[in-house]
Amino acid sequence: MFEPRVPLRTTVYETEAPFCSTIVLQKSLNMSPLTETSLVHCRATDSVAVVSTKHLDTVLCTMDFANSLLEMEISEARIALQRDAEELLNIDSVVDSLEAEIEAIHIRIAIQQEKRRAVETRILENKARISPARFLPTEILQQIFKSCLPNDRYVVPHIMSAPLLLCQICRRWRNIALTTPELWSSIDVHDWGVWTADFYTAMVARWLAAARNRPLAVSVMCFQKWDWFRQYDPTQSGLFRLLASHSTQFRDLHIQASRGYIDAFIASGAYAVKHILISVMPTSFLVNSGHPLTLGTSNITHVALCGKEALIKLIPRATFPQITHLTLDRPGAEVDFMKILLDFPALVELKVKLFFHNENLEIVHPPPDAMTLKHRALEILDIYLSEDALQFGDVTPLARIFDLLSLPSLRELAFVALGPGWEATVDEWLPDSVKVLFSGSSCSAKRLLYRNFKRPLNMIDSREQLRTLAIDLKVDNVGFGCHWYDIVSQQF
Numbered sequence: 001m002f003e004p005r006v007p008l009r010t011t012v013y014e015t016e017a018p019f020c021s022t023i024v025l026q027k028s029l030n031m032s033p034l035t036e037t038s039l040v041h042c043r044a045t046d047s048v049a050v051v052s053t054k055h056l057d058t059v060l061c062t063m064d065f066a067n068s069l070l071e072m073e074i075s076e077a078r079i080a081l082q083r084d085a086e087e088l089l090n091i092d093s094v095v096d097s098l099e100a101e102i103e104a105i106h107i108r109i110a111i112q113q114e115k116r117r118a119v120e121t122r123i124l125e126n127k128a129r130i131s132p133a134r135f136l137p138t139e140i141l142q143q144i145f146k147s148c149l150p151n152d153r154y155v156v157p158h159i160m161s162a163p164l165l166l167c168q169i170c171r172r173w174r175n176i177a178l179t180t181p182e183l184w185s186s187i188d189v190h191d192w193g194v195w196t197a198d199f200y201t202a203m204v205a206r207w208l209a210a211a212r213n214r215p216l217a218v219s220v221m222c223f224q225k226w227d228w229f230r231q232y233d234p235t236q237s238g239l240f241r242l243l244a245s246h247s248t249q250f251r252d253l254h255i256q257a258s259r260g261y262i263d264a265f266i267a268s269g270a271y272a273v274k275h276i277l278i279s280v281m282p283t284s285f286l287v288n289s290g291h292p293l294t295l296g297t298s299n300i301t302h303v304a305l306c307g308k309e310a311l312i313k314l315i316p317r318a319t320f321p322q323i324t325h326l327t328l329d330r331p332g333a334e335v336d337f338m339k340i341l342l343d344f345p346a347l348v349e350l351k352v353k354l355f356f357h358n359e360n361l362e363i364v365h366p367p368p369d370a371m372t373l374k375h376r377a378l379e380i381l382d383i384y385l386s387e388d389a390l391q392f393g394d395v396t397p398l399a400r401i402f403d404l405l406s407l408p409s410l411r412e413l414a415f416v417a418l419g420p421g422w423e424a425t426v427d428e429w430l431p432d433s434v435k436v437l438f439s440g441s442s443c444s445a446k447r448l449l450y451r452n453f454k455r456p457l458n459m460i461d462s463r464e465q466l467r468t469l470a471i472d473l474k475v476d477n478v479g480f481g482c483h484w485y486d487i488v489s490q491q492f
Helices: 014-029 033-130 138-147 171-178 198-211 226-231 238-245 259-267 317-322 337-343 387-392 396-404 431-439 459-467 484-491
Strands: 186-190 216-221 250-258 275-281 302-306 325-329 349-354 380-385 412-417 446-451 471-476
Touching: 138 171, 186 198, 198 238, 238 259, 250 259, 259 275, 337 349, 337 396, 396 431, 412 431, 431 446, 459 471
Parallel strands: 186 216, 216 250, 250 275, 275 302, 302 325, 325 349, 349 380, 380 412, 412 446, 446 471
Antiparallel strands: none
């Protein structure tokens, strides 16, 4: 059996002292080898135990030191937290005190601001009391108010323009405005049938009431198609009935709607208008437009018709001899100058817009054997030309008509180009026929106007030639896109 050997050492360290004493004891007692092995194992275990105990003591000492440092740091942190908490409480107390002071200051500022507004109000009131406008007589203020009205022929109600604006200044101005019927004698209204808002109808009612018994100039626009009125009676509209109730005051009427609405509108009241502008909106089916409108025949003198369906038949024939101003803007309908002058013997001013259709101007050509027509009343003849008429129209039929006319009272002839895409020249438009037309006039001063036309190269020579015939030639620009209503407004 193998017997382990224990090497002998000559040097014994301090930690091995128990082990050496064991060896001496073994030899003195003459122990067996097995017993020696057990002793060796015990000696090794004792040595490890001695080393582990010392290392543990060292570790424990280190941990105790670290724990003492940690406890010291925790203690210091707790002291710091307590100190900072007390300081934060002091700061919060100061902030609350300052906020209370600020709130008190705000309250004081608000009080002072309220006092300031009161003082400013008193200052304005006192300034108003000594204002020269306050001492103006009512009659002068009324004249001033009238001059504040918009330049539009029909006043559109708006709170930022007169007369509604004048009612918002002061009590006196409001009373003066409401007692000045002239401020409320013109209005532009829109009728949306049964969908017209009640507050809008109420506003129009107050407006017309302020006009009292003054003659009214009213523009009525209804953009609902006639198809709509086939299903709904237009008289269901409160605004429609309101306007009809003031029909006897209408002296100037502009109505833009379908033929059905126009018939119902005119038939609903006793209209005795002097000026009437009718714009017939197109419909999707044929309308019985052969019968005239039921207009009073005693006052009407100015008529304007717009739209293909706005036939001259709309106007009662009994009124033809008294009509002095006529405007026609009817695309798709031929203009018969000769018949117009025959039917309207008192016509002083005629405005016609010409269109191009089927390679010709929409003009009724006079027959070859036509006789000269003499019209003694016509003073102003204005011809408005669409862009197509300028570009493609043949002026020969118009020249033929001019050659057949004798107008002893003619003092102004105007050609107005409405097409910005084509620049017309004066030389292309009837210079010779114009001379013939003016040659029959007995007026001492005659004027020939070309508006939106290109000036001739020999403008000076052309002007001198016409001046020998007492004709003043003028070529200027008035802008394109002239609407028929603008044309009519210059006439009325």
